[in-house]
Amino acid sequence: MILLMESLSAQTPPSNFVWTCGTTEEEASESAQTATPESPICTDPNAVKYIRVAFHFIRAEHFFVRSVYDDCLVNPPVYRTYIGYGNFTANSDGNGDLTYNGYQRAEDIVAKANEELAQNQKQWRETPGISYPATAPANPLRYVLTGVYFHANDIAFDPDFSTAAIHTAYDVGGNEVLDVYCINNEYEPWNGQGLGGASTNKYVFLNDYFIYLRPNCREWSTQFSGSSLNHEIGHSLSLRHTWDVDDLCNDTPKGYIYDQIPPTGGCIQNQYANCWKYDPGVPGCPKKPCDEWHKVSNNIMDYNQYYYHAYTECQLARIHNSLTGQGNTYIHSCNGCAPSNAFFDIRGPVKVCPEQSPTYVWLEGQACHNENRYLIEICTVDDSAPDDCLSGYWNSGWQTGTVGRINLATLYNFLPNRTYRISLKVDNTECPGSHEYVRLLYTEDCDVPVPPCCIGLSVAPNPFNAELTIYWEAPEEALLSFSLVHLFTNQITPLRSPAPTPVGPQQQTWSTSALPSGNYVLHTWYAGQHYSQNLVKL
Ligand SMILES: [Zn+2]
Structure with a gap:
């Protein structure tokens, strides 16, 4: 995987974000292109x-x-x-x-x-x-x-x-x-x-x-x-x-009628054969199911x-x-050619600590489909407007080949405590319509520990999986609530509704098996104050 290294200084975003495959960027910029329409209705039965x-x-x-x-x-x-x-x-x-x-x-x-x-x-x-x-x-x-x-x-x-x-x-x-x-x-x-x-x-x-x-x-x-x-x-x-039910199609005959010897012995007569293999040695009593080729089916809905x-x-x-x-x-x-599809995974929040160790920001793009070129764009955004690049814009230029697995930290200088918008566009130049996939990446400073909450809050384990336990010790009785927010989908999972917490050490465990994996923020409200903490579900 070789990417052209470009200057890490901010660059101007291309004026036209989606190019038509098979055209040059200049041609494409002359007429703005739109992506393939979503869920087109293909009235032609022969259209792929x-x-x-x-x-x-x-x-x-x-x-x-x-x-x-x-x-x-x-x-x-x-x-x-x-x-x-x-x-x-x-x-x-x-x-x-x-x-x-x-x-x-x-x-x-x-x-x-x-x-x-x-x-x-x-x-x-x-x-x-x-x-x-x-x-x-x-x-x-x-x-x-x-x-x-x-x-x-x-x-x-x-x-x-x-x-x-x-x-x-x-x-x-x-x-x-x-x-x-x-x-x-x-x-x-x-x-x-x-x-x-x-x-x-x-x-x-x-x-x-x-x-x-x-x-x-x-x-x-x-x-x-x-x-x-x-x-x-x-x-x-x-x-x-x-083979054994009415499938509402006249051109798919039911299975050949034969006599079945069940594993427990005996004989069950007049069964529909579901022959998936020519086998003259198969037992029968006396009619065998699959001993002649005309009894064998190659239909997709047989076995x-x-x-x-x-x-x-x-x-x-x-x-x-x-x-x-x-x-x-x-x-x-339904345009008859293999459409490209962009998809990638990226694990965050990423700890950025260049003095201690290299930073790894793995873009897992192996599930991209049908692409023969791709373009990566990175910029910083504000959480409230994730589509608007604020600064630090960079793009890879169109790269030939498939996406694979890329350490973005070798191409881009990530800073701690930022929100990055990472966009991947893929293109099959034989098949019009680029496809774009966007995710946000959060970075943290590895040197600054999360400030402890006023109530001695700790969460274990982190990363968590099937269960999550929160420990706290409140100095005074006050309203306390917990909720989890998935950083990618913004799905909110309330853990504890606002209720008075007793003074002294407390703990509570939740089953978290059903939660999707990914990055979460645990939001804590205690006595009218808000605290947040990053968690990862494996
Ligand atoms: Zn089936």
């Missing part, structure tokens, strides 16, 4: 439609031990023991590999899913009397990754914790972003299945890590998770399983695990109807 997806990797707060069974391409199967937090992190694969992380995983799964969509297959099992096109119809559905988030939450691994509760805790973008939750929960050990929210505020679950952990399944796991993503998003766009899948004309029409109806808010663009 990109819908927004965000990935969430949920890991445990404590190490756990799992037995992993690997039967991919190996016989006999291999058993291994996994010890770890149970998911990809921002910095590693959660399994000792620092060269692969959750950002890359999310991009890889989305890329595989899009590859499958772009290579729609001809339906194998056909309904007699229905005419099928000579070649598979084009599937115009695609995904654009709009964010990757990491959460640590033991409660999410509890058998009683519902998928809906996870979505309530971590939803981003409401009806504009489809949330994909990756969690390896042994109580819901599906291989990549999930629950599709078929109505608004859509979300799906993937149990991707469970397969990734098997060394011999690793390469296949990306394709399988991409297919599983397509299957689950198919549910959320009104598609149903084809075939080894081939790119088929979406039929009827299924594609149902997806189109869904995306011109209730699902329209999820559409990012």
Whole structure:
């Protein structure tokens, strides 16, 4: 990653903030450009439609031990023991590999899913009397990754914790972003299945890590998770399983009727086969389900695990109807090319103490999508008007390539006790419309300790995770209240309503598992005085 080093003195912001891809800055400045319209309605059923997806990797707060069974391409199967937090992190694969992380995983799964969509297959099992096109119809559905988030939450691994509760805790973008939750929960050990929210505020679950952990399944796991993503998003766009229910499509026949031998023995006659694998050795009593190729299905809403899948004309029409109806808010663009999307994470508040150690301000831009150039802008702002640059303006100029991970402190001289506005614009020069993402960064002086509050306030732990305890000792009885404010979303979480505190040492503990991770300010009001303190939730 090489960035052109520019003068750190204040520069004039470019007069035109959004350039059209493929044009020079001079051409662009002649006519002001606007970004791609939000949620366009794509009335043309053949127009390629990109819908927004965000990935969430949920890991445990404590190490756990799992037995992993690997039967991919190996016989006999291999058993291994996994010890770890149970998911990809921002910095590693959660399994000792620092060269692969959750950002890359999310991009890889989305890329595989899009590859499958772009290579729609001809339906194998056909309904007699229905005419099928000579070649598979084009599937115009695609995904654009709009964010990757990491959460640590033991409660999410509890058998009683519902998928809906996870979505309530971590939803981003409401009806504009489809949330994909990756969690390896042994109580819901599906291989990549999930629950599709078929109505608004859509979300799906993937149990991707469970397969990734098997060394011999690793390469296949990306394709399988991409297919599983397509299957689950198919549910959320009104598609149903084809083999055993009426899916409202005539061109997706139900499964072959066979006689099933259950694991407990006996024979259950006249079952619908959900054949995902040609297997002449499968038992039957006597009718076998998958011993001939005409019984095997490659439809996306069946469970075939080894081939790119088929979406039929009827299924594609149902997806189109869904995306011109209730699902329209999820559409990012329908101009037929791969839109760029800017996203980055940055951890703050950053302590700036150049005399003691170098400053690190990591911009984690690995979840940016489809970009081939990017532009970073930094300036100081006032919290009350975060869009208005006050001073210290700097920009990187357009840089070629993908964003990746950048230490901004090597490019910009951050000062303590400031609020910085950091903007990232990305561009795919093959696809018009730049995309911008902005976050605020707070800096602190490492030499100045937080002045103690009048009531001996202390908070532990900081950073906090599942729980937060506040200790105080009031010299006199007076009204006391606490609230937490998330610095990025400004979401306010009241901890204690104003109430008289007794004199003497007190403590109170709150469960904070459901709070999103990030930077918080703890606001304390005591006897009419206000105090604030920075906290970090992991
Ligand atoms: Zn399903």
